[in-house]
Amino acid sequence: MARAPIGRQQLLEAARAELLHSNGVVDLNALKRRSGLSTGALYHHFGSKAGLLVAIYEGYQAGLVAAIADDTIPAEGSWGVRERARTHNYVAYHFADPLAELLLDRISMEPEVAELEAGAIGRIIDSAAENIRRGQSRGEISAAVDADLAGACIIGALRHGIARQLGRDPRPSIETTTDQLWAFIAAALGL
Known part of the structure; x- marks a missing residue:
């Protein structure tokens, strides 16, 4: 072993x-x-020290991907019900990690971490776009929505919205933050 x-x-x-x-x-x-x-x-x-920061970010990112994976949300229900649950998991993960605020702000500016983050965000955007397409194929999201553009806008809003919420004093609750972010996502997709 x-x-x-x-x-x-x-x-x-x-x-x-x-x-x-x-x-x-x-x-x-x-x-x-x-x-x-x-x-x-x-x-x-x-x-190097940069390699250490990259390893910390990789661990954080792996945890995020696991927290929002399909097997963490209800299998039943509408697209909106499932994706609101995924949004809740996204928020809860960030709120639970004491380093999240720093990772989304100061540490993400380190060149090696910024490059890693860009790739990670690109993969999450691609997953979001594919997920929106699934909602469109089920007739729950208008076919007029550009899935790639919507996925990029939603993931960008989530990433920067969470960073703002983490920096607030007092910090809003997980539920309040989830409700506010989900309202934005639902409006953007015409749900």
């Missing part, structure tokens, strides 16, 4: 904690203190 590389998870956890503590900045000396590992361990596991 293969073991996880020694120190990799320790570095990821220490980096997440350091990002929260320092508002999105990872200082290598602070990371060494927090993790109890050397800078060499960081380079061994991630190649």
Whole structure:
């Protein structure tokens, strides 16, 4: 049975904690203190500080994809009922991750993370467009809606809308945020 590389998870956890503590900045000396590992361990596991940030973002993105996957929403019901549930999962995932606000704001500006995020968002937009086409084929969304454009607009609105909500003080509830985002999506699709 293969073991996880020694120190990799320790570095990821220490980096997440350091990002929260320092508002999105990872200082290598602070990371060494927090993790109890050397800078060499960081380079061994991630190649660079940017590689560490990419690994953190990849974990976040994988969790998001799992949280909004088809098997997480009701199999029965109209397209709108299912997609409102998916919107709720999207919001709940972001609200549950203490790093979400930083990942959507400061950390996403790092060039390596920005490139990764662009690809991830592109895949989610493609999935949204295909999902809209399924709603159109079922007669629940007008065929006049451009699925590709609507998918891009909806995912962009979700991503930036969530980032705004996460930064509010006090932060609105998951239900309030879901209701507001779903109202936008439903209006955009003429539901």
